[in-house]
Amino acid sequence: MANVSASVADVLGTSTFLIFVMMLVVTPVRTITGWRWHLILRRDYGIAMFFTAATDITLAATTTGDTFPGSVLTRVGGHTFLLAGTLSTLLLVPLVITANRPAQQWLGRHWKSVQRLTYVVWGTVLIHLFLLFGLTTIFLFALAVSAPLAFMRIPPVRRWWDSARRAGRHRALRAVCTVVMVAVFAAGFVPLVQELAAKGSAAFVQQPVLD
Ligand code: HEM
Numbered sequence: 001m002a003n004v005s006a007s008v009a010d011v012l013g014t015s016t017f018l019i020f021v022m023m024l025v026v027t028p029v030r031t032i033t034g035w036r037w038h039l040i041l042r043r044d045y046g047i048a049m050f051f052t053a054a055t056d057i058t059l060a061a062t063t064t065g066d067t068f069p070g071s072v073l074t075r076v077g078g079h080t081f082l083l084a085g086t087l088s089t090l091l092l093v094p095l096v097i098t099a100n101r102p103a104q105q106w107l108g109r110h111w112k113s114v115q116r117l118t119y120v121v122w123g124t125v126l127i128h129l130f131l132l133f134g135l136t137t138i139f140l141f142a143l144a145v146s147a148p149l150a151f152m153r154i155p156p157v158r159r160w161w162d163s164a165r166r167a168g169r170h171r172a173l174r175a176v177c178t179v180v181m182v183a184v185f186a187a188g189f190v191p192l193v194q195e196l197a198a199k200g201s202a203a204f205v206q207q208p209v210l211d
Helices: 004-035 040-063 072-077 078-095 101-107 108-115 117-133 137-151 154-169 171-204
Strands: none
Touching: 004 040, 004 117, 004 137, 004 154, 004 171, 040 072, 040 078, 072 078, 078 108, 078 117, 101 108, 108 117, 117 137, 137 171, 154 171
């Protein structure tokens, strides 16, 4: 069990974050391409993220006693970075509970406000990573993937892009912006996937990479 606890935060934390990123990619892809067929993925990724984070916190609460000695509360909240991870996971509960049509109908116009919690989670996850890594590696990768996804959500940018796309205007400018954004995104996404591939396969065979 010691091996599982040493590797769980690395593997499930990175998995949760990557699924979160895939969820956040859905809306900008619609703005850029106009596609709608993939919108359903937003909910699927959200639910997958919740279950991965729930497994992460369950294992953190039960198996990390060697790293964070003390009670369950120490293991999920004994450090500010643990609290930020726990808060991010708890905030996913209202999101996942309301990620269905009956809840959407019941909440009416308030549904959107509940779904906006996603942005709060985005913030608390970045705080979790900043507290863990400072201005290095994983935090910087997380910033790189976040930057284009946040940029495309700035209301004037989104409106400009939507109308330019519909009118077929500014094609070259949009193409250049897309290439730059994909490059910045990949600069963060690729190392995160590599990290997961290295640590995930090591954890699978119960020989975690201890750094
Ligand atoms: C939405 C929920 C969460 C996300 C997106 C998330 C994301 C991450 C990521 C990306 C890492 C870096 C992994 C690596 O080093 O390769 C990480 C590390 C870590 N997370 Fe989380 N996390 C979440 C929830 C939690 C929770 C609930 C806990 C425990 C209570 C936790 C504890 C940790 C610890 C201890 C590390 C450091 C692992 C290490 O490098 O040794 N996280 N998290």
